[in-house]
Amino acid sequence: DPSQDTYFSAEPLDRLSERRSDEAWQQDKQHRPDSVFLLFSNLSPLVRSLEPSTGSGAQTSLCRFSSSLVKELLLKPGSVLVFLGVERRRPSSSSQTSSEPPAWFAINSTEDPEILLKLGGEKDLFWARRPNRDLLNLSQDEAGILAQARAVLAWHSHYAFCPTCGSSSRSEEAGYKRTCTNASCFSLQGVHNTSYPRVDPVVIMLVLHPDGEQCLLGRKKIFPTMMFSCLSGFIEPGESVESAVRREVEEESGVKVGWVRYVACQPWPVPSSLMIGCLAVALSTHIKVDENEIEEARWFPRQQVIDALCRGGSPALFLPPQQTIAHQLVKHWIGCTSNL
Amino acid sequence: DPSQDTYFSAEPLDRLSERRSDEAWQQDKQHRPDSVFLLFSNLSPLVRSLEPSTGSGAQTSLCRFSSSLVKELLLKPGSVLVFLGVERRRPSSSSQTSSEPPAWFAINSTEDPEILLKLGGEKDLFWARRPNRDLLNLSQDEAGILAQARAVLAWHSHYAFCPTCGSSSRSEEAGYKRTCTNASCFSLQGVHNTSYPRVDPVVIMLVLHPDGEQCLLGRKKIFPTMMFSCLSGFIEPGESVESAVRREVEEESGVKVGWVRYVACQPWPVPSSLMIGCLAVALSTHIKVDENEIEEARWFPRQQVIDALCRGGSPALFLPPQQTIAHQLVKHWIGCTSNL
Numbered sequence: 001d002p003s004q005d006t007y008f009s010a011e012p013l014d015r016l017s018e019r020r021s022d023e024a025w026q027q028d029k030q031h032r033p034d035s036v037f038l039l040f041s042n043l044s045p046l047v048r049s050l051e052p053s054t055g056s057g058a059q060t061s062l063c064r065f066s067s068s069l070v071k072e073l074l075l076k077p078g079s080v081l082v083f084l085g086v087e088r089r090r091p092s093s094s095s096q097t098s099s100e101p102p103a104w105f106a107i108n109s110t111e112d113p114e115i116l117l118k119l120g121g122e123k124d125l126f127w128a129r130r131p132n133r134d135l136l137n138l139s140q141d142e143a144g145i146l147a148q149a150r151a152v153l154a155w156h157s158h159y160a161f162c163p164t165c166g167s168s169s170r171s172e173e174a175g176y177k178r179t180c181t182n183a184s185c186f187s188l189q190g191v192h193n194t195s196y197p198r199v200d201p202v203v204i205m206l207v208l209h210p211d212g213e214q215c216l217l218g219r220k221k222i223f224p225t226m227m228f229s230c231l232s233g234f235i236e237p238g239e240s241v242e243s244a245v246r247r248e249v250e251e252e253s254g255v256k257v258g259w260v261r262y263v264a265c266q267p268w269p270v271p272s273s274l275m276i277g278c279l280a281v282a283l284s285t286h287i288k289v290d291e292n293e294i295e296e297a298r299w300f301p302r303q304q305v306i307d308a309l310c311r312g313g314s315p316a317l318f319l320p321p322q323q324t325i326a327h328q329l330v331k332h333w334i335g336c337t338s339n340l
Numbered sequence: 341d342p343s344q345d346t347y348f349s350a351e352p353l354d355r356l357s358e359r360r361s362d363e364a365w366q367q368d369k370q371h372r373p374d375s376v377f378l379l380f381s382n383l384s385p386l387v388r389s390l391e392p393s394t395g396s397g398a399q400t401s402l403c404r405f406s407s408s409l410v411k412e413l414l415l416k417p418g419s420v421l422v423f424l425g426v427e428r429r430r431p432s433s434s435s436q437t438s439s440e441p442p443a444w445f446a447i448n449s450t451e452d453p454e455i456l457l458k459l460g461g462e463k464d465l466f467w468a469r470r471p472n473r474d475l476l477n478l479s480q481d482e483a484g485i486l487a488q489a490r491a492v493l494a495w496h497s498h499y500a501f502c503p504t505c506g507s508s509s510r511s512e513e514a515g516y517k518r519t520c521t522n523a524s525c526f527s528l529q530g531v532h533n534t535s536y537p538r539v540d541p542v543v544i545m546l547v548l549h550p551d552g553e554q555c556l557l558g559r560k561k562i563f564p565t566m567m568f569s570c571l572s573g574f575i576e577p578g579e580s581v582e583s584a585v586r587r588e589v590e591e592e593s594g595v596k597v598g599w600v601r602y603v604a605c606q607p608w609p610v611p612s613s614l615m616i617g618c619l620a621v622a623l624s625t626h627i628k629v630d631e632n633e634i635e636e637a638r639w640f641p642r643q644q645v646i647d648a649l650c651r652g653g654s655p656a657l658f659l660p661p662q663q664t665i666a667h668q669l670v671k672h673w674i675g676c677t678s679n680l
């Protein structure tokens with residue numbers, strides 16, 4: 001079932017949103033020795049390379065700091081702190097039930113990254129700067145935590161001013177709200193989305209040929225040679241998921257779509273999208289690409305797609321890596337139809 | 341199929357996004373006699389009451405202006421203009437194929453609403469100010485157009501300043517982009533969501549009891565007496581639809597959820613949400629409401645829900661009107677299970 005565990009969607013922490021406005025609780029957790037802090041420099045997390053021998057499949061791991069190591073950093077003016085949640089108790093570990101589970105936080109810092117790096121102490125630490133590569137090698141659980149942390153921190157870094165009046169805003173509720181500092185601002189009357197983190201819904205769809213034996217994939221100019229992926233686009237105001245799928249496919253490829261079905265979704269924390277993955281069936285087959293966005297779009301026969309998934313022989317195309325929902329949608333189609 | 345036509349989700353216009361940055365085309369359409377302008381005063385649309393005899397079921401209709409009537413209004417500093425799209429050609433009307441289909445626009449004005457009202461000329465025009473009542477009586481097609489227009493206009497009215505640097509921003513691309521006026525602003529380097537309309541994804545879910553014979557509904561303090569609805573909440577950064585359903589249900593009612601399935605969605609233009617409707621199955625049954633948000637939550641047996649849908653006898657509860665996705669989710673459950 002692809003809707004269960006796409007990369008970036010695990011939730012190993014309980015977000016405990018009712019504690020966000022409990023200042024005393026937040027302060028206490030920030031000073032506990034068992035609390036865990038993740039460090040970001042301009043939105044890139046500090047990570048370490050794992051030995052292949054660890055066996056989890058992950059090649060990179062988030063670097064974890066204790067409260068004593070980050071205490072001074074938290075006082076710097078450019079630092080932003082976000083509460084991520086507490087570890088979910090395993091029902092089995094009954095010996096621990098009296099103590100509270102550890103709390104996790106994320107810090108974004110604007111200090112010199114070279115100096116920050118020394119905080120980590122060890123060698124082999126590095127800033128995971130290339131979002132589409134360095135961030136895809138974490139364990140499922142760490143990918144889930146990273147998605148939450150990076151998306152909220154990205155919001156703070158781009159939304160430091162009130163969009164309604166232009167005054168500066170300040171972080172509140174453990175990093176989940178920004179309040180305008182101008183007491184007469186309209187944004188302070190009632191509840192407005194200007195105060196809350198932004199999540200951009202995006203549709204991403206595998207379009208099937210009316211013959212059921214081919215699918216539509218496209219490539220942007222920036223893609224590596226021979227790589228093709230699902231079409232995708234931002235949902236616009238006033239649109240349903242299904243309408244956005246039809247509009248984006250027609251805009252980007254000229255193909256008309258009828259039937260649309262939701263399959264699974266994936267948070268994408270660069271900066272903060274929610275990729276809503278669908279299967280769709282075409283009503284027309286002639287392709288005319290929107291050349292601003294797409295370099296080429298083609299119908300690929302099922303067998304070529306299977307070869308690309310298995311990376312066998314000399315494939316006609318490459319697909320994005322398995323951590324992406326585009327890959328999972330393609331796999332889902334092949335899986336569904338091969339079982340019929 | 342509830343995913344097809346929820347209220348507010350119709351798309352009778354072709355948004356023609358490739359024309360948004362074509363200034364000459366936009367100017368031309370703004371002056372054509374067959375172009376249609378909708379008028380909003382502080383985000384409330386000007387509407388007229390329809391005679392019951394019109395038969396479409398709609399009780400209210402959007403007031404349509406021609407370009408000559410709004411020409412002066414467009415020059416006022418507080419006016420915002422948004423291009424909505426062009427009418428989709430019916431394949432049958434072959435006689436029209438040589439002329440272009442009419443273009444639609446929406447204007448939000450901050451002028452005195454009493455004076456604006458006179459522009460309409462007729463009596464029986466009024467500003468549809470109560471979003472959850474006046475906006476629910478349009479035809480399906482007008483509801484779809486209204487959803488797009490109101491959501492984009494609401495974004496302009498709350499996002500007139502650049503969130504990255506606090507400078508003022510200006511509307512571009514026919515109302516689908518706001519660009520910072522500060523030439524050294526970081527938001528001008530690369531593509532950032534700060535420039536584009538915001539859509540807030542929300543989960544709304546009907547939670548079924550493990551026995552399959554009851555569903556969980558809740559009420560907020562502001563609801564009319566005896567009205568109960570589906571639980572709902574904003575999707576947070578880094579979350580999937582399925583995780584958000586589980587988190588919000590547990591936060592608001594204390595009930596744990598396992599299985600989650602997408603059913604349908606609904607754009608909600610107050611101000612600009614995308615309601616993602618799901619069915620979910622509970623793993624626990626004890627209710628403990630979050631009293632900040634919910635006044636009461638209860639398991640309702642199927643028969644009581646059927647009575648509420650049919651508005652027969654003396655129902656134990658009222659449901660939100662049929663234009664809401666909450667109503668459609670309840671109906672979907674009853675429909676699915678009654679056919680088994």
Ligand SMILES: Nc1ncnc2c1ncn2[C@@H]1O[C@H](COP(=O)(O)O)[C@@H](O)[C@H]1O
Nearest residue numbers: 200232233234248293531532533536537
């Ligand atoms: N929220 C958003 N964030 C970034 N780009 C957006 C957003 N909304 C619309 N766009 C525009 O959509 C383009 C990408 O097209 P698409 O993903 O196909 O919708 C970007 O280059 C922007 O011009």
Ligand SMILES: Nc1ncnc2c1ncn2[C@@H]1O[C@H](COP(=O)(O)O)[C@@H](O)[C@H]1O
Nearest residue numbers: 191192193196197540572573574588633
């Ligand atoms: N984008 C948003 N717009 C408005 N309120 C939000 C948003 N995100 C989070 N909230 C908060 O969520 C509350 C409503 O709770 P819920 O709908 O259950 O998530 C509001 O009162 C706000 O405090």
Ligand SMILES: [Mg+2]
Nearest residue numbers: 232233248252
């Ligand atoms: Mg596109």
Ligand SMILES: [Mg+2]
Nearest residue numbers: 233234235248
């Ligand atoms: Mg787009």
Ligand SMILES: [Mg+2]
Nearest residue numbers: 231232233293
């Ligand atoms: Mg696209």
Ligand SMILES: [Mg+2]
Nearest residue numbers: 572573588592
């Ligand atoms: Mg809630």
Ligand SMILES: [Mg+2]
Nearest residue numbers: 573574575588
């Ligand atoms: Mg919430």
Ligand SMILES: [Mg+2]
Nearest residue numbers: 571572573633
């Ligand atoms: Mg809620």
Ligand SMILES: [Zn+2]
Nearest residue numbers: 162165180185
């Ligand atoms: Zn403000």
Ligand SMILES: [Zn+2]
Nearest residue numbers: 502505520525
């Ligand atoms: Zn700016």
